[in-house]
Amino acid sequence: MTKLLKNLWARFLFQDRGILPTRKLLAFFLIFSIAIIVISAFLGFSWLWLSIINGIILVMSLIDLSFSPKSQEVTAQRRMSSEMERGITYTVHIELSNTSAYAMNVRLKDGLPQSFQAPFPLKGNVKKQETAILAYNVVAPFRGKYDVTKLYIRYQSVFGLWEKQMAIELEDTIKVIPDLxxxxxxxxxxxxxxxxxxxxxxxxxxxxxxxxxxxxxxxxxxxxxxxxxxxxxxxxxxxxxxxPEHVQQAMIKSMAQQQILTKKREKAKWERQGLFLVETEEEQLATTAVSRYIDIMNQGLL
Structure with a gap:
């Protein structure tokens, strides 16, 4: 019983799916019932007949559902900033597409965290086989990383007797940073x-x-x-x-000088033994390039 009551209560809180009577239908049904009761007091109708008449009116009102789009014919997209500064107002755009042959009046509520400040429900109208863009402002008061996974929509036909509701999966992540x-x-x-x-x-x-x-x-x-x-x-x-760049240049110069000094020491060692160190063409080119680089640095050209 408790689970059933929770499911029924969820129908009135922009959740899940289903149909709901609008205020227009409830007001019409209340006025019609009072009128029937007053008339029956003079004509002597029984309560059975009153119940049958009310039931017929209620069933006839369900025809209104056939003049509103099906859930498969309504799609939505959300465009929002993935990074928000705390306490700053940002604008979120909701793009609603209606591919059916009927226009619809819509109310929606985004699945933002409860700490976010936004003016819900957001109301609008989407014509048949068209796309409408609805926008709302939102303020995030606390830092953190938040996931927004659903968009809750309620829509009705132009007659406005019954209202359908649905939840669309739209996953976005918002990172709230300090105010800069x-x-x-x-x-x-x-x-x-x-x-x-x-x-x-x-x-x-x-x-x-x-x-x-x-x-x-x-x-x-x-x-x-x-x-x-x-x-x-x-x-x-x-x-x-x-x-600093000059520190890097000094280190490069020191390493180059160390390489030249090592090469000279090795050459002198071979000459003391009566031998000659024969360098390949690549080694000669490398030695010449290092010597030339040191000269350029000494002249202050680098």
Whole structure:
């Protein structure tokens, strides 16, 4: 009995499938019943006849269902941002397609988490064999990763006596991150803030060095190197630090000089023994190239 009551209650909460009477039908049925009771008081109709008349009216109202689309003729798609900032309003678009020969009035409710703020139910009209786009605004107040799996729809014919409902599987994932509005405004007008302190931003060349560490952002650092993931996680500006290019050049020069020195020592060792070290053509080319590279670095051309 409890399970049956839960299933019936679910019918009225935008869940599963089924049909429901609309307010128009309930109001009409109530007025008609009162009128029949008043008339029967004067004509002396029995309660059996009253029940039969009400039953006939109820069965005739079911004809309204044949003038509304079937569930297979209604499809939907959801277009929403996969990443939202906390407390910021975003717009979600629902695309409803009606391939039937009948127009329909629709109400829908998206399967968002209960903490999300959105104006449901969303109402609209979809003409026969056409597609309509409905939109609503949503605000996510808490950080986290959320799955949205269903879209609940109720629709009725132009007569509006009975309402069909269905649930469409639409899987999306929303990642809610901290509000970065102030951060973006600061970076957008960083030049103005620094000019007030007597500093000026100069365009820096792209980093060609290797990544070394992540550290706190300080005034004067290149805003393009900010690590947004760590900034959002630690709630403070973090920037990527790269090895300076001149350090790499010094290391390359040191390794090249070491290679030339090793080659000279090996050649001198063979000469002391009265032997000569014969280099292949490839080795000679490599030695010449390394020597030439060191000369260029010494001249400051690199």
């Amino acid at each position: 509005t102030e951060t973006k405004q600061y970076l957008k007008s960083a030049q103005q803030f620094l000019l007030a302190e007597g500093s000026k931003i100069r365009r820096q060349g792209d980093s060609t060095g290797e990544f070394t560490q992540i550290r706190n952002y300080v005034v004067g650092d290149d805003p393009r190197k900010i690590n947004w993931r760590q900034t959002a996680k630690l709630q403070t500006f973090m920037t990527n630090e790269y090895e």
